[in-house]
Amino acid sequence: MTHPDFPRDALILGGNRIPFARSGGPYTGISNQDMLTATLEGLVARFGLQGEKLGEVAGGAVLKLAGDLNLTRESALGTPLDPRTPTIDMSKACATSLETLIHVSNRIQLGQIDSGIACGVDSASDSPIEVTPRLRRILHRAFAAKTARQRITAFSTLRPADLAPVPPRNGEPRTGLSMGEHQAQTTAQWGITREAQDELALASHQKLAAAYDAGFFDDLVTGYRGLARDQNLRPDSTLEKLGSLRPVFGTRSPQVAEPTMTAGNSTPLSDGASSVLLGSADWAAEKGLTPLARVVDARSAAVDFVHGEEGLLMAPAYAVPELLDANDLALQDLDFYELHEAFASTVLATLKAWESEEFCRERLGRGGALGSIDRSKLNVAGSSLAAGHPFAATGGRLVATLAKLLHERAKETGIVQRGLLSVCAAAGQGTVVLLESVTD
Amino acid sequence: MTDAYTRFIRSAPGGALAKQLGLPRPSRLLRRPDRPEPVLGPVVVLGDSAGADRIAHLLLEEGADVRRRFEELRRVGSVIVVLDEISAPAEIGPIMLPLAGAMRSLAPGARVVTISRPAGDQNPARAAARGGVEGFLRSLAHEMRGGATANGVLVQDGVALDAPAVIGALRFFLSARSAFVTGQLLTVSGEAGSATENRSLPLAGRTALVTGAARGIGAAIARTLAADGAQLVVLDVSGAGTELSRLANELRAVPIQLDVTATGAGERLVSFLRDRDLTLDVVVLNAGITRDKLLANMTPDRWDPVLAVNLTSQITLTEALIEAGDVLGEQPRVVSLASTSGIAGNRGQTNYATSKAGVIALVGALAARLEALDGTANAVAPGFIETEMTARMPALTREVARRLNSLQQGGLPVDVAEAIAFLCSAEAGGIRGETLRVCGQNMVGK
Numbered sequence: 001m002t003h004p005d006f007p008r009d010a011l012i013l014g015g016n017r018i019p020f021a022r023s024g025g026p027y028t029g030i031s032n033q034d035m036l037t038a039t040l041e042g043l044v045a046r047f048g049l050q051g052e053k054l055g056e057v058a059g060g061a062v063l064k065l066a067g068d069l070n071l072t073r074e075s076a077l078g079t080p081l082d083p084r085t086p087t088i089d090m091s092k093a094c095a096t097s098l099e100t101l102i103h104v105s106n107r108i109q110l111g112q113i114d115s116g117i118a119c120g121v122d123s124a125s126d127s128p129i130e131v132t133p134r135l136r137r138i139l140h141r142a143f144a145a146k147t148a149r150q151r152i153t154a155f156s157t158l159r160p161a162d163l164a165p166v167p168p169r170n171g172e173p174r175t176g177l178s179m180g181e182h183q184a185q186t187t188a189q190w191g192i193t194r195e196a197q198d199e200l201a202l203a204s205h206q207k208l209a210a211a212y213d214a215g216f217f218d219d220l221v222t223g224y225r226g227l228a229r230d231q232n233l234r235p236d237s238t239l240e241k242l243g244s245l246r247p248v249f250g251t252r253s254p255q256v257a258e259p260t261m262t263a264g265n266s267t268p269l270s271d272g273a274s275s276v277l278l279g280s281a282d283w284a285a286e287k288g289l290t291p292l293a294r295v296v297d298a299r300s301a302a303v304d305f306v307h308g309e310e311g312l313l314m315a316p317a318y319a320v321p322e323l324l325d326a327n328d329l330a331l332q333d334l335d336f337y338e339l340h341e342a343f344a345s346t347v348l349a350t351l352k353a354w355e356s357e358e359f360c361r362e363r364l365g366r367g368g369a370l371g372s373i374d375r376s377k378l379n380v381a382g383s384s385l386a387a388g389h390p391f392a393a394t395g396g397r398l399v400a401t402l403a404k405l406l407h408e409r410a411k412e413t414g415i416v417q418r419g420l421l422s423v424c425a426a427a428g429q430g431t432v433v434l435l436e437s438v439t440d
Numbered sequence: 441m442t443d444a445y446t447r448f449i450r451s452a453p454g455g456a457l458a459k460q461l462g463l464p465r466p467s468r469l470l471r472r473p474d475r476p477e478p479v480l481g482p483v484v485v486l487g488d489s490a491g492a493d494r495i496a497h498l499l500l501e502e503g504a505d506v507r508r509r510f511e512e513l514r515r516v517g518s519v520i521v522v523l524d525e526i527s528a529p530a531e532i533g534p535i536m537l538p539l540a541g542a543m544r545s546l547a548p549g550a551r552v553v554t555i556s557r558p559a560g561d562q563n564p565a566r567a568a569a570r571g572g573v574e575g576f577l578r579s580l581a582h583e584m585r586g587g588a589t590a591n592g593v594l595v596q597d598g599v600a601l602d603a604p605a606v607i608g609a610l611r612f613f614l615s616a617r618s619a620f621v622t623g624q625l626l627t628v629s630g631e632a633g634s635a636t637e638n639r640s641l642p643l644a645g646r647t648a649l650v651t652g653a654a655r656g657i658g659a660a661i662a663r664t665l666a667a668d669g670a671q672l673v674v675l676d677v678s679g680a681g682t683e684l685s686r687l688a689n690e691l692r693a694v695p696i697q698l699d700v701t702a703t704g705a706g707e708r709l710v711s712f713l714r715d716r717d718l719t720l721d722v723v724v725l726n727a728g729i730t731r732d733k734l735l736a737n738m739t740p741d742r743w744d745p746v747l748a749v750n751l752t753s754q755i756t757l758t759e760a761l762i763e764a765g766d767v768l769g770e771q772p773r774v775v776s777l778a779s780t781s782g783i784a785g786n787r788g789q790t791n792y793a794t795s796k797a798g799v800i801a802l803v804g805a806l807a808a809r810l811e812a813l814d815g816t817a818n819a820v821a822p823g824f825i826e827t828e829m830t831a832r833m834p835a836l837t838r839e840v841a842r843r844l845n846s847l848q849q850g851g852l853p854v855d856v857a858e859a860i861a862f863l864c865s866a867e868a869g870g871i872r873g874e875t876l877r878v879c880g881q882n883m884v885g886k
Contacts, residue, residue, distance in 0.1 A: 044685075045684070048694070223678040
């Protein structure tokens with residue numbers, strides 16, 4: 001039996017993140033828990049949530065230490081939130097905090113909770129380092145040993161090579177290729193030029209810098225460890241400077257005749273955390289908070305990159321049409337597009353796929369192309385290329401930015417605004433979300 | 441937060457050594473938690489004017505142990521010397537001199553407060569007598585021992601001695617809140633202001649903005665105003681965002697990240713306040729920076745930011761708040777942070793001293809501007825205060841700077857905050873355009 005009052009709107013009330021830093025930069029030695037706690041503390045301060053018992057805090061990290069089993073719970077406990085606020089840890093590579101957003105908004109829509117926080121954190125500077133499988137087995141055998149003799153026997157099998165630590169694998173387990181190498185193949189396949197990538201990267205820096213200068217991030221970002229803006233941001237970058245960089249991806253793939261992906265048009269490993277506050281309309285009114293946008297719908301998709309059927313980061317190209325169809329929208333009906341810039345060419349290849357009759361007919365099974373978008377509506381406040389990309393923190397950054405953009409524009413124009421969010425993720429996955437402005 | 445030297449001097453061997461060598465022996469200053477009572481008794485009110493009687497009665501009504509002479513007192517907590525009606529230098533002696541015999545009976549942390557009129561008078565004998573009180577007071581403050589202080593209230597002609605600001609200033613100087621204020625004369629120029637209703641929460645129901653609130657003196661100001669009952673809006677640059685959030689969480693305050701020197705900072709602040717439905721009753725302009733260098737090495741990148749943050753931002757913010765018309769409450773109080781460097785100057789601080797001297801002049805002009813709103817503007821000029829900023833000074837310079845005042849020690853951020861809280865109170869309405877030093881009577885400047 002369906003409850004008459006549900007589903008109801010899940011509203012985005014605001015967000016908070018810390019500036020993103022380059023890995024090995026100012027947040028070196030800072031744990032995921034520290035960063036997530038600081039981010040949540042800033043959110044609590046911004047929205048006066050001291051002592052508040054929320055419905056749920058959903059968070060996660062991609063590069064997660066084994067000891068961080070209850071990372072979100074431990075972080076929330078470090079804030080002035082009521083310690084009786086439940087939490088959950090989730091993980092879906094780069095889409096982690098879009099998934100936490102969907103999780104929290106679903107629960108609000110169903111009336112299971114009235115308020116919640118979706119968040120994510122990642123530190124490429126403090127990533128887990130494991131021991132070799134052989135050493136792990138030897139150690140387990142030694143710990144289980146009942147006599148000294150058994151313990152000595154266990155250790156006697158130890159070889160020097162076993163002691164080398166195993167850093168996190170930089171590549172897809174099923175192909176052995178790094179994400180950049182995978183994308184380089186997609187880039188070549190779609191014929192994305194070096195110039196187009198550099199232009200997109202430059203625009204990302206310029207738009208992010210302009211948004212900072214205009215004070216757009218004053219109520220979205222809380223300074224941390226002396227950093228007030230994203231460290232990767234280069235407002236004075238130029239096409240000449242970007243053009244002078246040498247390619248770093250595609251250099252090892254025979255399929256790529258002319259590598260075009262550089263450190264300038266690819267997003268570097270980053271450290272950071274983000275959070276988004278959600279609530280029902282009643283809860284927001286009770287707290288005196290202004291809703292910015294509502295979560296309309298979401299989809300996820302996956303592609304078969306293992307057998308080379310599709311590019312690793314192309315899943316959003318499939319998920320977005322499904323989301324639009326479900327909501328009776330054409331690609332051009334949207335007022336803002338936030339497409340995560342893992343690489344400049346990821347965004348460009350996705351746009352090109354939607355413009356392609358062939359792709360849309362054969363891969364998406366549609367009558368024709370989705371068509372092109374008005375590029376002036378794309379990533380208008382800058383995106384990952386300039387801000388950086390701490391995997392699980394990126395979704396939260398996008399959501400808070402888009403919700404504020406939608407609300408501001410709706411207030412100016414008096415017209416309801418719609419925005420699309422899309423994030424590609426490792427292992428050929430992608431998650432996309434549709435938001436709509438709310439004004440009072 | 442006592443410095444190493446002071447800790448040593450307060451130990452038995454340290455004390456003996458200091459006595460032998462004639463080294464400074466700073467006393468422990470009693471602050472609010474150490475001495476919660478509003479007046480340290482018994483209190484002796486000297487002077488025979490009607491104003492003296494009125495003040496004695498007021499204190500009696502509040503339950504203080506009030507006397508009119510020192511006879512039979514072995515220990516004296518506070519002395520109030522009322523000189524409002526003196527008309528010739530010869531009249532000072534008979535009122536003041538009884539204090540001479542009582543100096544050795546003053547309790548640790550005792551208070552002496554003079555109440556007199558400013559010298560600006562056409563009558564030469566009267567002007568001279570009034571002017572003389574200043575010299576007396578400043579010298580007496582140098583002679584006080586055991587953490588005791590001496591301060592004066594100058595009451596403009598035509599203002600009654602029981603005007604709210606006179607009583608307010610008297611209460612401030614008598615209390616432990618003025619622990620690091622000594623040798624100072626504060627002028628009351630009007631009868632505006634009103635008695636504080638809730639003495640334990642004097643700022644209840646008021647909303648206060650503190651700029652530069654994330655750390656140091658700014659955080660102490662925010663904490664003190666919050667403890668006095670105010671709702672806080674704490675502002676700082678986004679680089680200090682995490683510290684600001686933590687303070688906001690601690691005080692349940694509203695945080696706002698804003699660079700006060702950014703284009704349109706005033707308008708951004710106004711629209712933020714409107715969005716949140718906030719009206720400010722109190723504005724504390726504390727944000728400040730130093731970029732010390734001798735003038736010979738001064739460059740625009742050291743000069744400009746200091747002037748921009750410490751002075752120009754205060755002009756643009758107050759301008760925007762006044763112009764907006766709907767974000768300031770009734771009887772607003774503006775308090776700005778000056779510095780003793782702005783009064784006496786300081787080697788290597790031409791930029792800083794320029795900005796702080798500018799602040800002292802600014803509050804005069806602002807006070808005139810705010811008069812139409814029944815508001816006030818004043819400044820507080822800290823001397824050597826123990827903060828992260830002074831902790832970075834070279835050790836020897838710091839040690840000398842600490843001892844160069846009548847109390848022979850650095851003040852604490854809370855001392856500055858207490859003076860600001862007083863100037864923000866409803867009582868202080870008759871104090872306009874003044875600069876109150878919180879410096880332990882630093883030897884430099886006036």
